[in-house]
Amino acid sequence: MLLITTETIKGREITEVLGLVRGNTIRARHMGRDIMAGLRNIVGGEIKEYTRMLSQARNQAVERMVKEAEELGADAVIGMRFTTSQTMSGAAEILAYGTAVKLA
Numbered sequence: 701m702l703l704i705t706t707e708t709i710k711g712r713e714i715t716e717v718l719g720l721v722r723g724n725t726i727r728a729r730h731m732g733r734d735i736m737a738g739l740r741n742i743v744g745g746e747i748k749e750y751t752r753m754l755s756q757a758r759n760q761a762v763e764r765m766v767k768e769a770e771e772l773g774a775d776a777v778i779g780m781r782f783t784t785s786q787t788m789s790g791a792a793e794i795l796a797y798g799t800a801v802k803l804a
Contacts (some may be wrong), residue, residue: 701766701769701770701774701775701776701777702775702776702777702803703762703766703776703777703780703798704776704777704778704779704780705779705780705781706778706779707778707779708778709776709778709803712776712803712804713803713804714778714801714802714803714804715801715802715803715804716801716802717799717800717801718769718772718773718774718799718800718801718802719772719799719800720797720798720799720800721765721768721769721772721774721777721797721798721799721800722764722765722768722795722796722797722798723760723761723762723763723764723765723766723767723768723795723796723797724761724764724793724794724795724796725757725760725761725764725793725794726787726791726792726793726794727753727754727757727791727792727794728790728791729790729791754794757792757794758782758794758796760794761782761794761795761796762796764796765777765780765796765797765798768800769798769800772800773802774800774801774802775801775802775803776800776801776803777798777799777800777801778798778799778801779798779799780796780797780798781796781797781798782794782795782796783795783797
């Protein structure tokens with residue numbers, strides 16, 4: 701599956717637009733991570749626990765989006781984007797979305 705952030709694919713013809721596909725996950729903070737994050741906030745630096753958690757969340761959201769595109773018979777997802785939102789205190793949604801297409 702080809703994932704691309706642009707609306708076209710150089711050298712490839714889009715033969716059919718299959719529609720919007722998306723994948724999401726909602727992640728909550730963890731008490732142990734919060735303690736470490738608080739300590740890092742005092743001394744500065746990257747909060748690696750959150751970096752790792754958000755990276756895993758993005759990967760899961762992309763996997764779910766790709767699965768939805770594959771179910772439509774897509775060859776690629778164009779215009780792929782990420783967005784995040786806070787769903788409740790201490791929890792955030794990561795959403796991956798784009799347009800599923802068939803290629804020549």
